[in-house]
Amino acid sequence: MICPQCRSADCSRSRRSGVLDYLLSVAGIKPWRCLTCERRFYAGKVAVSFSRYAHCPRCGNFDLQQIARIHVERGTLVFLKRFLGFPAYRCDVCRERFFSILRYHPILPSLVPSVLERSSRS
Ligand SMILES: [Zn+2]
Ligand SMILES: [Zn+2]
Structure with missing residues (x-):
């Protein structure tokens, strides 16, 4: 997050x-x-x-790769979205491929050092 x-x-x-x-x-x-x-x-x-920005529907990652529409095989109304020319993206983190009409605007976490990896609570 x-x-x-x-x-x-x-x-x-x-x-x-x-x-x-x-x-x-x-x-x-x-x-x-x-x-x-x-x-x-x-x-x-x-x-x-x-x-409002394009993000991975599975893990919420914003750092996406735009891919050819033909590579998206799953999801809701895939054929319609492909037909309508929605932009297709691939998430590098979880490899989810999906369509999104939201604006691509990668939001990357700032490099504030994370003090603790809170492994005690997951
Ligand atoms: Zn993802
Ligand atoms: Zn803050």
């Missing part, structure tokens, strides 16, 4: 508080907190404010 404010990847799930948090979590949007700048934000696969 990348913080929408400082782009640190050092973020952890925040505790839900209140009705809004509960309703959003039903929709798959969960509260997070950045451990670098302390900002609290909402995210599904990616932070809500970044969700």
